[in-house]
Amino acid sequence: MAKIVMCETLELYNILNQCRGVPRLAEINYLCLIDANEAQDYYRSHIITAKNAKMDSEGTFLLPELVEVDSMQHVVVYDNNTSSLQEQGRATSCAQVFAKASLNPVKILRGGFQRFSAQYPFLRTEKILNTIMELESLKIYPVEIIAGLLYMGDEKQSMDSNLLKDLKISAIVSISESNTLEFIKEIHTLLITPVADSVRSDLYSSFERICNFVSSHINMGSRVLIVSRQGRSRASAVAIAFLIHYLKYTLKEAWTHMLKCKPIMRPNTGFLQQLSNWELHTLGTKTTDFGLLLVGHTRTTSSRRRSEGILVRCPNHFNCNAQAASGGDTKIPIPVHRLSSKQTPDWNRVKTLSRRLVPEPKLCVEVSLTISRQYLSTSRTSSASFTTREVTFHIPIAR
CATH class of the missing domain: 3.90.190.10 (Protein tyrosine phosphatase superfamily)
Incomplete structure (x- = not known):
């Protein structure tokens, strides 16, 4: 079970405004922001990208669907005005559920939505869903x-x-x-x-x-x-x-x-x-x-x-750009496979390659700025489904 800690409004503000080429909020496994308020309060106004926490018939908070909580870098929960871990409010009850699934500390926003929205009114919204393109075009503040x-x-x-x-x-x-x-x-x-x-x-x-x-x-x-x-x-x-x-x-x-x-x-x-x-x-x-x-x-x-999953480090004996090594004349087919961290090759067990060109690499990893650090899907996809900012690493594996 992960630790539950308090999170200051400044900390959440800075989490929301990180950028690496594009806003980090566009990364699937960067931030899980949970609004534990009543649904009617959530729909009236909430912090950007926040999801409303659902409850079952017994009043127990549920983990959100389609969100891999265990792979999230930041998990932040808030209600209207919880200010300490000793308070047994909605934020605390919700955080306890998320702490059972998270690998990183679950943070409760000190002062809740009330304090955060007073300090940063420009970061509240009524919008429920955001597309990747909308997330990538969000205004980033200093x-x-x-x-x-x-x-x-x-x-x-x-x-x-x-x-x-x-x-x-x-x-x-x-x-x-x-x-x-x-x-x-x-x-x-x-x-x-x-x-x-x-x-x-x-x-x-x-x-x-x-x-x-x-x-x-x-x-x-x-x-x-x-x-x-x-x-x-x-x-x-x-x-x-x-x-x-x-x-x-x-x-x-x-x-x-x-x-x-x-x-x-x-x-x-x-x-x-x-x-x-x-x-x-x-x-x-x-x-x-x-x-x-x-x-x-x-x-x-x-x-x-x-x-x-932002960077794939290749040992010196790997040919990470086969096309460049061949003088740019060879067109290499690029099968794209999304890998989880457990599927990435163990570099220490791979034998050194010769300098000859391997025309068809056994493995190609396409790394996107907006693909999460532990993307668990193993389905194949075409490179056309990614944006132009992505980088492809061609990694020939020893046979």
Whole structure:
């Protein structure tokens, strides 16, 4: 039986706004969000993508049909206003049922729909069903770093006036070389620090000016958005620097906090060295080996991708692109088979292949951005049923 824990509204907000090319909500086994309120309340309004929990004739909550709870990365349950695990409300009763099926902790949203909808009214809806195309086109908001005060996103988000209005953003810090934000100077306070995303770039000299700018707005209760082109390297480096400055976090604590907010954040190694120096300057001591942060992040990311089916790692002796190896002249038929994690080959038991071209691979795995990490269906399908963003790995198996 999985653990049952409380989930803050900020955590659910960030879960809903993760993106890897397309919104992660489009991944089948990413989030199971359950509304345990009465059906009439659910149909009136609920959090986007939430499913209403059904009950049997005896009043016991049922697991939703067509949802593999045991393979879900996140399982979140909410009712109207449950605030602690000690409360024996609908959310607690529902979570206990899901905990028996889930492999990951089942989270109960603290404050329920009442608190979440008050903080994020733009994330509630009356819509019951969403197609994959609708999920892939959902608006993604910047992640929330400090509740109600600090956000981090990309350049595209900073140019969306409706998004800025929804989040009530008052000031923007741009760590980008482009001047695309000039037009919003009259509406929002803007600090532009043009820095290239390069290991040789100097971001350290701007940390103090940026931190003082953000602090001055946050101390007045204003909301600040930090952006860079993709919102992964420069923006995350500045956000980490601010956490060290404002909350006196160590580099490791700030890094861990940022990973929870945005798992794909990744300052380059040059910025990490500068953050280590900033930790020494701000706290008077270096408590974190940034090299260990990189190693830990790489291992975690690789493990996560393997477990979620996003990446198929091929040993060097595999010909993962047979067509390229043949100079592009050979047309290889591509049988597509959806595999569960148990059906993937054991690389350690596969013999090394020769360098010759294997014209018809024994196994082809087509990996979609929206296919779940443990897709249990084994039915064959044509590649035409997938979107153009998908990647095909041709993996010849030794005979």
